[in-house]
Amino acid sequence: MKYISSSIQQTSDIVYIESRHFTKQFCLNQQQVESVQSRSRFCSISIIKSKSIQLDEYLQERQDRIRIFNHLLTKRLRAALNLTLDSFQLLRPLGEGGYGSVFLAYHPDTNEYLALKAITKSSLVETNEQHIILSERQYAFALQHPNIVQFLTSFKDNEYVYLAFEWLQGGDLYSLMSCHQLTELQAKFYSGQIIMALDYLHGCSIAFRDLKPENIVLTGHGYIKLIDLGLAKLIRGFSQTFCGTPHYIEIIMHRPYKFSPDYWTLGIIIHEMVTGSAPYDRTYHFHEAQSIESLEDSRSESTIENDSSDLVRTSSKHYNMYLRIINGCSFLHLTDMTEHCASLIRGLLQHNIEQRLGCGQRAMLDLLEHPWLTEINFWSLYRQKYIAPFLPARKHFLQVKDSDEMPSCFLLSINLVSFLLLTSLISCSSLFLPLNALSYYDNDRYLPLPDDHQPSIKFLTSFRNLRSTYYPRANRNTWFRVSTYQQFKPSGSEETPNGDNLMRWGR
Numbered sequence: 001m002k003y004i005s006s007s008i009q010q011t012s013d014i015v016y017i018e019s020r021h022f023t024k025q026f027c028l029n030q031q032q033v034e035s036v037q038s039r040s041r042f043c044s045i046s047i048i049k050s051k052s053i054q055l056d057e058y059l060q061e062r063q064d065r066i067r068i069f070n071h072l073l074t075k076r077l078r079a080a081l082n083l084t085l086d087s088f089q090l091l092r093p094l095g096e097g098g099y100g101s102v103f104l105a106y107h108p109d110t111n112e113y114l115a116l117k118a119i120t121k122s123s124l125v126e127t128n129e130q131h132i133i134l135s136e137r138q139y140a141f142a143l144q145h146p147n148i149v150q151f152l153t154s155f156k157d158n159e160y161v162y163l164a165f166e167w168l169q170g171g172d173l174y175s176l177m178s179c180h181q182l183t184e185l186q187a188k189f190y191s192g193q194i195i196m197a198l199d200y201l202h203g204c205s206i207a208f209r210d211l212k213p214e215n216i217v218l219t220g221h222g223y224i225k226l227i228d229l230g231l232a233k234l235i236r237g238f239s240q241t242f243c244g245t246p247h248y249i250e251i252i253m254h255r256p257y258k259f260s261p262d263y264w265t266l267g268i269i270i271h272e273m274v275t276g277s278a279p280y281d282r283t284y285h286f287h288e289a290q291s292i293e294s295l296e297d298s299r300s301e302s303t304i305e306n307d308s309s310d311l312v313r314t315s316s317k318h319y320n321m322y323l324r325i326i327n328g329c330s331f332l333h334l335t336d337m338t339e340h341c342a343s344l345i346r347g348l349l350q351h352n353i354e355q356r357l358g359c360g361q362r363a364m365l366d367l368l369e370h371p372w373l374t375e376i377n378f379w380s381l382y383r384q385k386y387i388a389p390f391l392p393a394r395k396h397f398l399q400v401k402d403s404d405e406m407p408s409c410f411l412l413s414i415n416l417v418s419f420l421l422l423t424s425l426i427s428c429s430s431l432f433l434p435l436n437a438l439s440y441y442d443n444d445r446y447l448p449l450p451d452d453h454q455p456s457i458k459f460l461t462s463f464r465n466l467r468s469t470y471y472p473r474a475n476r477n478t479w480f481r482v483s484t485y486q487q488f489k490p491s492g493s494e495e496t497p498n499g500d501n502l503m504r505w506g507r
């Protein structure tokens with residue numbers, strides 16, 4: 001337990017490998033559409049129709065998911081019996097948030113890795129925030145969506161409440177954005193998934209209320225999931241609670257809202273993804289906020305809106321900072337982006353809720369059909385058919401070469417005997433799977449790494465602790481090489497929990 005209470009030094013060991021295939025898949029689609037369009041008007045109509053059929057399929061799936069959520073929410077959540085901290089091996093810290101520390105844990109009985117969030121009971125009682133943990137447990141339990149982290153189980157001891165989630169291996173969006181400036185197309189890929197997650201949450205009457213890049217985490221395949229439902233709220237009527245993270249604070253906090261704060265923060269995140277910075281001055285630090293706060297209250301001179309009902313809570317410690325954020329967003333010069341992107345961001349950063357994108361009568365449809373997102377086929381994105389723009393890999397351990405040819409000398413030397421030798425070597429090595437490997441794509445599909453149980457489709461070389469594995473491409477004429485530095489662990493694979501093994505967690 002000392003391990004949990006000690007302060008966590010989090011160092012990100014994730015690197016992001018940019019996919020060369022990501023952009024191609026959209027270009028190809030576009031070309032195909034254009035060439036077909038030029039050939040026949042009839043064909044172009046059928047393509048548009050098929051796209052709208054696919055949108056219908058997505059919307060139908062969304063409805064089914066919402067129905068399942070409502071069904072599960074009415075079920076009483078049972079804490080996992082017989083689970084204690086001793087049931088797990090804590091491997092390393094994954095992160096620390098305001099409410100708890102998160103660890104990568106290994107559960108030997110099920111041979112699974114998971115993220116274990118430990119929340120000190122006393123701190124919750126002191127700050128009277130027990131509802132936060134309760135809400136996270138209850139909603140996370142009932143939510144099932146490819147873009148929302150899967151909750152597995154919970155248990156407690158005298159000091160802590162533990163929440164177990166599927167382990168997301170790819171680091172958060174904030175880390176990705178810190179080392180890569182995203183293109184608009186890449187930003188669309190992530191935005192589309194955030195939109196689908198919000199669409200689902202709002203369909204379940206849940207406002208997320210804490211959307212920020214730190215709460216958006218990449219999977220091993222480079223897709224994203226929302227984490228941290230601590231501030232999520234089931235909204236049956238309207239809410240007026242003042243909450244969120246200061247940088248993403250919604251301007252309307254003191255007037256009734258439903259889901260509109262999530263759209264505002266979506267606008268801020270899309271701006272950050274596309275331009276690399278927030279639409280306001282992020283250097284405006286906490287101490288600066290306090291010093292300005294001691295100055296005269298500038299509320300009456302504010303340029304926010306003349307509408308007196310549009311109140312930002314003046315008693316708030318960060319009141320002036322909020323003002324600055326809001327004002328910053330209203331004077332946006334969106335010049336470094338396409339017109340469609342600018343119109344989407346402007347639409348989301350509307351002060352007036354009625355005019356804000358996503359908050360009108362057509363709700364999320366206005367976003368799903370926005371011109372900036374036309375390249376995205378939401379049904380394909382939902383089923384994760386695209387190659388992700390970035391593939392996360394563990395720094396120092398994994399070296400991936402996308403288009404390495406199989407060395408010709410190596411190919412020539414492969415005869416039956418060496419093949420058999422290699423095969424047996426691979427079978428033996430399954431005892432020593434590298435902990436670091438994630439997954440890799442090959443043209444249009446993802447390959448799990450390592451995949452030592454199919455020795456017939458790959459070759460392996462070892463040099464000291466560096467191991468190279470050659471995978472055949474789909475067309476079988478070329479190869480790509482994945483090199484892993486071995487880190488030995490006793491047994492098992494690094495699969496994250498999936499739908500099937502939820503059963504084992506007593507769901």
Ligand SMILES: Nc1ncnc2c1ncn2[C@@H]1O[C@H](COP(=O)(O)OP(=O)(O)OP(=O)(O)O)[C@@H](O)[C@H]1O
Nearest residue numbers: 094095096097098099100102115165166167168228
């Ligand atoms: N399922 C997960 N897989 C991998 N890493 C995770 C997972 N859940 C959380 N983390 C890491 O732990 C960090 C803190 O988690 P989380 O945001 O849930 O905690 P919190 O106490 O609710 O934080 P906050 O102060 O943002 O409310 C995240 O930023 C992320 O880096």
